[in-house]
Amino acid sequence: MKTWLDLLHADFQMMVRNRQALFWTFFFPVLLMGLMGVVFGQEDAFTMNLQIVNQDGTPAAQSVVTTFEQVPGVKTTVTADRQQALDALKEGDYAAVLVLPPGMAASFAKGSLALPFFYDNSNMIQSSTVQSLVQQVLTEISYRATGTQPAFTLQSQGIAALGFDYIDFLVPGIVAMSLMTNGIYAVSGTFVSYREKGVLRRLKATPMPLTSFISAGVLMHLITALIQAALVIAVGVFLFNVHVASGPTLLKVGVLALIGSSSFVTIGFFVAAVAKNVEIAAALGNIIGTPMMFLSGIFFPMENAPAWIQPVVKAMPLTYLANALRDVFIKGATLWFVRWDIVVLLVTATVFLVLSVRMFRWE
Amino acid sequence: MQSDGHVIDIRDLTKRYGELVAVDGISFSVARGEVFGILGPNGAGKTTTLEMVEGLRKPDGGSIVVDGHSVWPSPKAVKRLIGVQLQATALFDYQKLWEIIYVFGSTYGIHRSRRECVELLERVGIAEKAEAYADQLSGGQAQRLSIALALVNDPVITFLDEPTTGLDPRARRALWDVIREINYRGTTVVLTSHYMEEAERLCDRVAVMDHGHIMDIGPPQQLINKLGAEAVVTFTLSRRLPLADLGGLEGVNDCRAQEELGYELVASDAQRVVMSLLDRAREQDVRVENLDVKGATLEDVFLQLTGHKLADDEAAPDGAEASQPRRRFGFGGGGR
Secondary structure, eight states: OHHHHHHHHHHHHHHHHOHHHHIIIIIHHHHHHHHHHHHHHTTOTTOEEEEEEEOSOSHHHHHHHHHHHHSTTEEEEEESOHHHHHHHHHTTSOSEEEEEOTTHHHHHHHTOOOOOEEEOTTSHHHHHHHHHHHHHHHHHHHHHHHOSSOOOOSOOHHHHHHTSOHHHHHHHHHHHHHHHHIIIIIHHHHHHHHHHHTHHHHHHTSSSOHHHHHHHHHHHHHHHHHHHHHHHHHHHHHHHOOOOOSSSHHHHHHHHHHHHHHHHHHHHHHHHHHOSSHHHHHHHHHHHHHHHHHHSSSSSOGGGSOGGGHHHHHHOHHHHHHHHHHHHHHHOOOTTTTHHHHHHHHHHHHHHHHHHHHHOOOO | OGGGTEEEEEEEEEEEETTEEEEEEEEEEEETTOEEEEEOOTTSSHHHHHHHHTTSSOOSEEEEEETTEEOSSOTHHHHHHEEEEOSSOOOOTTOBHHHHHHHHHHTTTOOOOHHHHHHHHHHTTOGGGTTSBGGGOOHHHHHHHHHHHTTTTOOSEEEEESTTTTOOHHHHHHHHHHHHHHHHTTOEEEEEESOHHHHHHHOSEEEEEETTEEEEEEOHHHHHHHHTOOEEEEEEESSOOOHHHHHTSTTEEEEEEOSTTEEEEEESOHHHHHHHHHHHHHHHTOOEEEEEEEOOOHHHHHHHHHSSOOOOTTSOOOHHHHTSOOOOOSOOGGGO
C-alpha cells in the first residue's frame, strides 16, 4: 500500500513538474473556454433581453411579469413607458418588447388576449427564438389561468438550452473535452514512452506487480480529471458568471467526470497498446480525438448540424459525456435522467479495457 | 545448493524465438561472491540468458535455481533477492535521482530517507547529482544510476547487462571500480559484456558464449593459458646486450632486436620471461625501460573457440566480423 502511494505521489510529482503537460491539462481548457466565451459570448445570442411594458398594473399583469422573470435565460425588465421601450428596442438594447395594455386583466378574463409584441428582427435566429419563447410562456399562463389544463413547466429542451448564455453551454462542453484529451493523449503518451524507454520492463524486474503501477497511474489521471473539471467550472463561475443548477450539481458532475474519464483513459490505453512509439500514439490519438472535439457538440450544439453527420455525432463517446454534463449542469438533471449516456460511456470503457488488455505489450 | 557454494545453478536452459534457438541448452553455475562474466558478441544469447535468470523471460526448457529458489514458474521470490540493471535504462522524467532511488526501493518495500537515497548514489559516485533529473546525466552517469537501481534492494546477486556499452574508455574504467566495490561488499555480480578487456580485468570466471552455446568456462587467465598462445614482451635497454644473451633466457622462444635499443621477445609464459629478464638486467647493471607485454587475450580465446572475433567497438572491423551482423543496443550517449 505504501509502495502504491509512493507511485501515486511520484506520478503527481512528475505531472506537476512537467510544465508542458500542466499547460495542456489545466490551462489550455480554461484558456480555450475564456477565448470562446469572449468571442462568442458577446453576441448574447443565447440571452433574451425582454422588456415588459406594464400599462395594466393589476395583480394579474404583475403575475405575468413574475412568470417571465422566472424563465431561465430571459432577462426581464419592466417599464411603464411604452415609447421609451420601443426606442430602446430600436437601439438594440432588447430582443423584444411585450406590452401589457391597460385593461389587460379584464380582457384576459373574457378569454381573448391580444398582447402587442415587438421584436428585433435583425437577428433571425434570435427573433424566431424569442417569439416562440414568449408564445410558449403566454400559453402556459393562459392554461394556468383558465384551469383547463395543469400548468406547463418550461422544461422544453429548445427553450432551456437556448435560454442560457453561450458560456453556460460551453463550460460543460469544455469539461468534457478536457477529460477526453487528458484521457486519450496523456495516458497513451505516458505509457508508450514508458514502454519505449524500457521503464515498464525495468519495473517488471521488481517484485511489484505492474498492475500496481498502472492502477496508480489511472487513479492519478482520474484525480487529475476531477481537478480539471473543478478548475474549468470555478473559472466559469467566477469569471463568466456561469449558471450552475441548484442541488448537488457538482457532486453529480464529479461522478460523470469519473465515468467519462475512465472511458477515455481506457481509450488512451488502447492507443498505447496498438501504437509502437510516441509519434504513432500521438497520431492515433489525434485521429480519435480531433473529430470528437469538433463533432461532439463541445463548442456548438450539433442539433443544427446537417442530418448526414448525425450518425457520426452519435458514434462519439464524447457526445454522451457532453450531453450528460450539460443536462446535469444546466438543468439540474438527475443521474438517472442521463443513465443512457452513462451506459454508453461505461460500455465504451469496458470494450476498450478488454481490447487494451488483449493487445498490450510490455516491450 | 548453498552447501556447494553455488548461488546460481542453471541446467539445460533453452529459449527459442520461432526458428531461432537463442539459448541452446546451456548449463553453468555461479559461485557465491564471485564476479561472473558472460562474454560474447551481440546476438550470442547473453541478454536472453540473463533475462531468464532475472525472471523477465520465460524459458522454453531447463531449470534455474537462484539462492535455493527455483526462478520459474513464479519468479517473484527471486526478484526480491536480485538486483537488475537492464540494457535500456528505465528512467522517469521529472523525478530527481534520489526520488527515483526512493521509488524503486519502495517497489521492494524499502522506504529510504532522502539521506539514505543519496548514500546509495554516493556508492556509485553520483551523489552530487541527487537533485538532478535523469535526462541531465551523461552516458556514464546514467549507467551509474542504473547500477544504483540494481542495488536498491541490497541484493544477493546483481545482474549487469553490458554495463559499460557505449561508454568511453575512461568512463568504462571508472565503472569497473564501482563494480569491484559492489563485489567487495559481498554481492555476487553477474555481468555480460562484449569487451574482452572488461571480462579479463573484472571477472573471476568467464563463460564464453556464441550462438546460444557456452563454448568454454573458467577464470580468464586459465582460458588464455589453455590456448598455449605466445606473448610478446617488448622493452628498451639503457645499453645494448648481445641477442644471444637475451635469447638464452628461460622460456624465450624467439628474440629480435628492434630499432635503437629496442628488443622483442616471444614467449609462451610471459611472466616467467619478464622475471628472468629483470634478473639478467640487474646482473648486467642495465636499466629496462618501456617494458610492455602483449599477451594472448580473451579475444584470442574467443577467436580460437568460435572462429570469429568478438564485435568490439574499439577494434577496427575486419572480415571475420562482417559475417556477424552487428546489432547495437544500449545508450545513445548522454541523451537520456
